[in-house]
Amino acid sequence: MPQFGHSMLKHWMLDPEVLYLNHGTVGAPPRRVLQKQQEIRDEIERQPSRYLLRDFSNFAGVPYAKQTKMRDAASAIASFVGAKGSDIVFVDNATTGINAVLRSLHFKEGDEILISDHAYGAIANAASFAARESKARLVTTKFPYPRYDPEAIIDAYTSAITSKTRLAIVDHISVESALLLPLQEIEKRCRKRGVPVLADGAHAPGAIKLDLPSLGVDWYSANLHKWAYSPRSCGFLWATPERQKELHPPVISWGLDKGFTHEFDWVGTRDPSPFLAAPEGIAFMQDLGVEAVRAYNHKLAWDAAQLLSESWGTEMPAGQEMIGVMATVPLPESLGKSKEDAQILRDKLLFEDKIEIQLHSWQNRLWVRISAQIYNDMSDMERLRDAVEART
Numbered sequence: 001m002p003q004f005g006h007s008m009l010k011h012w013m014l015d016p017e018v019l020y021l022n023h024g025t026v027g028a029p030p031r032r033v034l035q036k037q038q039e040i041r042d043e044i045e046r047q048p049s050r051y052l053l054r055d056f057s058n059f060a061g062v063p064y065a066k067q068t069k070m071r072d073a074a075s076a077i078a079s080f081v082g083a084k085g086s087d088i089v090f091v092d093n094a095t096t097g098i099n100a101v102l103r104s105l106h107f108k109e110g111d112e113i114l115i116s117d118h119a120y121g122a123i124a125n126a127a128s129f130a131a132r133e134s135k136a137r138l139v140t141t142k143f144p145y146p147r148y149d150p151e152a153i154i155d156a157y158t159s160a161i162t163s164k165t166r167l168a169i170v171d172h173i174s175v176e177s178a179l180l181l182p183l184q185e186i187e188k189r190c191r192k193r194g195v196p197v198l199a200d201g202a203h204a205p206g207a208i209k210l211d212l213p214s215l216g217v218d219w220y221s222a223n224l225h226k227w228a229y230s231p232r233s234c235g236f237l238w239a240t241p242e243r244q245k246e247l248h249p250p251v252i253s254w255g256l257d258k259g260f261t262h263e264f265d266w267v268g269t270r271d272p273s274p275f276l277a278a279p280e281g282i283a284f285m286q287d288l289g290v291e292a293v294r295a296y297n298h299k300l301a302w303d304a305a306q307l308l309s310e311s312w313g314t315e316m317p318a319g320q321e322m323i324g325v326m327a328t329v330p331l332p333e334s335l336g337k338s339k340e341d342a343q344i345l346r347d348k349l350l351f352e353d354k355i356e357i358q359l360h361s362w363q364n365r366l367w368v369r370i371s372a373q374i375y376n377d378m379s380d381m382e383r384l385r386d387a388v389e390a391r392t
C-alpha cells in the first residue's frame with residue numbers, strides 16, 4: 001500500500017505555501033490526469049473536425065467508428081459506479097445534470113417538489129425555478145437538529161411527502177454538513193408513495209463506493225471533478241432506462257429525439273477533454289488502491305473531527321456512520337455566528353494563516369468543513385486546530 005500523506009503532494013500542482021483542506025469544493029486534479037487531458041487536447045488540435053465530429057461524437061448521425069470516444073469514456077466511468085455505459089451521459093457538472101432532470105419533467109400548478117434544508121443552494125434555486133415556472137410548490141423538509149441521525153432524516157423526508165409530491169431531490173452527501181444520507185432508505189419510502197427520486201451525488205464518486213442501480217433512484221447526478229480526480233469540469237447524469245426517453249439536456253442541439261446518449265453527447269461545440277480524461281482519474285485511484293484511498297480519507301476525516309471537536313470543546317452533530325471523506329465540525333462560539341463572521345474568518349485563515357478551508361454559518365454558529373485527501377495528514381489538522389485556537 002502506498003504511503004499516504006504529504007509525500008502524495010508531488011502528484012498535485014497545489015501551492016506548497018497553502019495548506020489545502022478544501023478538496024471537496026472544486027476538486028483538484030492530479031498532475032497525471034492533467035497531462036492526459038493535455039495529450040487529448042493536442043490530439044484534437046491535429047485534426048479538430050475529424051476528432052470532434054467523427055471520433056469523439058456521433059455528430060453526423062451516421063456512425064463512423066464502432067463506438068465514439070465519448071461512449072468509451074462513459075463506459076469506463078460506468079464500470080466504476082456499477083452502471084451500464086448506455087445509462088450514463090457526461091454533463092459539465094452536477095448542477096447541469098439536475099437542471100436537465102428538472103427541466104425535462106412537466107410540473108403542474110399545485111404539484112410539489114421536495115428538497116431538504118441541507119440541499120446545495122444552487123440546486124435549491126434550480127428546484128425553486130422549476131416550481132415557479134409551473135406554479136408548483138417547493139417544499140423544504142428540515143432535518144432535526146442538533147443531532148443528526150439516519151432514522152430522523154428518513155422520517156423528515158417521509159413526513160413531508162403528500163399526494164401532490166411529484167419529485168424528491170435527495171443528497172447522497174450533503175454540502176455544508178457533509179452528511180452521508182441514507183439515500184437508499186429514503187428512496188424506498190418515496191417509492192412506496194409513488195414519488196420519483198433525483199439523487200444529488202455531487203460529492204459521492206470517488207468518496208464512497210457506488211453501485212447506482214442498487215440505490216433504486218430514478219436519476220443520479222454527480223461530479224467526477226471533486227473526488228474522482230477528473231479534470232474540471234466533469235460530471236455525469238445516470239438515469240434508469242425508463243426515464244431516458246423523457247430526458248433532455250438543458251441545451252438542446254442536434255441530438256433532439258435521437259435518444260438519450262445522442263442528445264447529451266453533443267450539446268454544441270465544446271472542449272471534451274475533461275470527459276475523455278476522466279477515466280485517467282479513475283485509473284490513478286485504482287493504481288493507488290480505491291479502497292485504500294477511501295479508507296485513508298475516511299479515517300482522516302473522522303480522526304480530525306474528533307481532534308478538533310475535543311480541542312475546541314464543541315460537539316460533532318453526527319456519528320461516524322454519517323461521515324464520508326469530509327467532516328463538518330462546530331467552531332468555538334467566541335468566533336462569531338453570522339454569515340459575515342464566517343466569510344471574514346475563512347478569508348483570515350486563507351490570507352493570514354495560509355489555510356484553505358470551507359467555513360460557514362448554520363443554526364446561529366460557525367462550522368468548518370474539513371476535506372480529507374490522501375495528500376493531507378493529522379499534522380494538517382493540528383495546524384488548523386492551532387490557527388483557530390489562536391483566534392479565539
Ligand SMILES: Cc1ncc(COP(=O)(O)O)c(C=O)c1O
Nearest residue numbers: 093094095120174175200202223
Ligand atoms: C451537494 C452538492 N450538489 C451540487 C453541487 C454543485 O456542484 P457543481 O458546482 O460542480 O455543479 C455541489 C457543489 O459543491 C454540492 O455540494
